[in-house]
Amino acid sequence: MSSKRGTLIVIGGPTGSGKSALAVEIAKHFGAPIISTDSRQVYRNMAIGTAQPTAEELAAVKHYFIADREVEDDFNCGRYEVEALTLLDRLFTEHEYVVAVGGSGLYIQALCSGMDSLPEADEQLREELKQRLDSEGLSSLVEELRRLDPKYVEVVDTCNPARVMRALEVCISTGRPYSEQRSGNIAERPFHIIKIATEMPRDILYERINRRVDIMVEDGLIEEVRNLYPKRSLNALQTVGYRELFDHFDGKCSMEEAIELIKRNSRRYAKRQMTWFRRDEEFAWFSPSDFDAIIAHINHHAL
Numbered sequence: 001m002s003s004k005r006g007t008l009i010v011i012g013g014p015t016g017s018g019k020s021a022l023a024v025e026i027a028k029h030f031g032a033p034i035i036s037t038d039s040r041q042v043y044r045n046m047a048i049g050t051a052q053p054t055a056e057e058l059a060a061v062k063h064y065f066i067a068d069r070e071v072e073d074d075f076n077c078g079r080y081e082v083e084a085l086t087l088l089d090r091l092f093t094e095h096e097y098v099v100a101v102g103g104s105g106l107y108i109q110a111l112c113s114g115m116d117s118l119p120e121a122d123e124q125l126r127e128e129l130k131q132r133l134d135s136e137g138l139s140s141l142v143e144e145l146r147r148l149d150p151k152y153v154e155v156v157d158t159c160n161p162a163r164v165m166r167a168l169e170v171c172i173s174t175g176r177p178y179s180e181q182r183s184g185n186i187a188e189r190p191f192h193i194i195k196i197a198t199e200m201p202r203d204i205l206y207e208r209i210n211r212r213v214d215i216m217v218e219d220g221l222i223e224e225v226r227n228l229y230p231k232r233s234l235n236a237l238q239t240v241g242y243r244e245l246f247d248h249f250d251g252k253c254s255m256e257e258a259i260e261l262i263k264r265n266s267r268r269y270a271k272r273q274m275t276w277f278r279r280d281e282e283f284a285w286f287s288p289s290d291f292d293a294i295i296a297h298i299n300h301h302a303l
Contacts, residue, residue: 006092006191007302010037011101012108012277013198014270016209018288020053022198023101025291026298027061030097035084036065037102037111040239042080043071045228048221049241051212071228071236081110085189092191097302105155105276112195114187118170118178125173129165141168149177155276159243159265162235192303196294197283199274206267213263216241222255240265 009032011023027034036042040050044067052066064087069075091098100111109115133141141164146153148171156163167178174181200208225245228237232246241262248258277283286294 014273017198032097039104152179
């Protein structure tokens with residue numbers, strides 16, 4: 001008999017694939033709260049660009065790690081792991097099930113299996129990489145990472161300077177690809193884990209992403225980003241939907257070009273997310289509309 005207490009239902013998948021709405025329905029079915037595994041929805045004043053749950057969804061189910069800290073807070077996977085596990089320890093005293101949903105693969109990894117032990121930051125090298133970022137741009141660093149670690153470039157968010165610089169830092173300081181040093185050691189968790197991923201035909205997904213960007217613009221994305229423009233150098237804002245509009249405000253592209261770039265970069269991000277999640281064979285893939293099949297799968301694999 002298992003000594004584990006409670007079941008964590010993890011819902012992953014690419015952006016725009018219906019994860020959040022599905023999570024709410026599953027949570028309502030099991031009387032469960034939701035914890036977010038999205039690295040950007042955790043911040044305040046980024047509701048539109050990060051597609052935070054709607055007011056109706058937040059009212060229907062208790063959510064955690066949604067808009068609960070400022071963009072100046074340097075939140076990361078390590079802190080998330082500690083805070084989320086502490087929270088789950090409490091939630092499982094009150095609930096048999098908890099739902100975790102989001103598209104940040106590293107946050108899901110931190111929650112389910114822990115983070116790899118990698119070399120400490122080399123402050124001098126990090127400063128050099130920051131200077132190169134400022135002078136050469138992110139694309140130059142991405143190309144160097146592609147040369148040093150082509151495997152990791154296929155899954156990393158190449159629009160996120162912090163992720164790219166950290167991987168480069170490890171590659172350069174150790175002389176080995178970052179991907180080879182991610183140990184894959186799995187930390188034991190005191191709860192059962194069931195992983196589900198949402199999928200749909202790629203052409204439909206891309207149409208949904210394009211339409212969602214248009215809706216974000218209609219809902220006030222441009223004003224949201226304009227209000228954050230003075231803080232544009234913060235790590236939390238190195239995010240698709242914000243970087244492109246910051247470039248527009250800097251005069252580097254037109255508004256129409258910025259919006260098209262948001263759509264393109266969102267589609268590219270979705271492709272990388274699918275690559276990431278498909279590497280984890282524990283995920284069972286479903287259309288987000290296959291609610292009955294998903295519930296049957298959870299019931300079959302639950303404690």
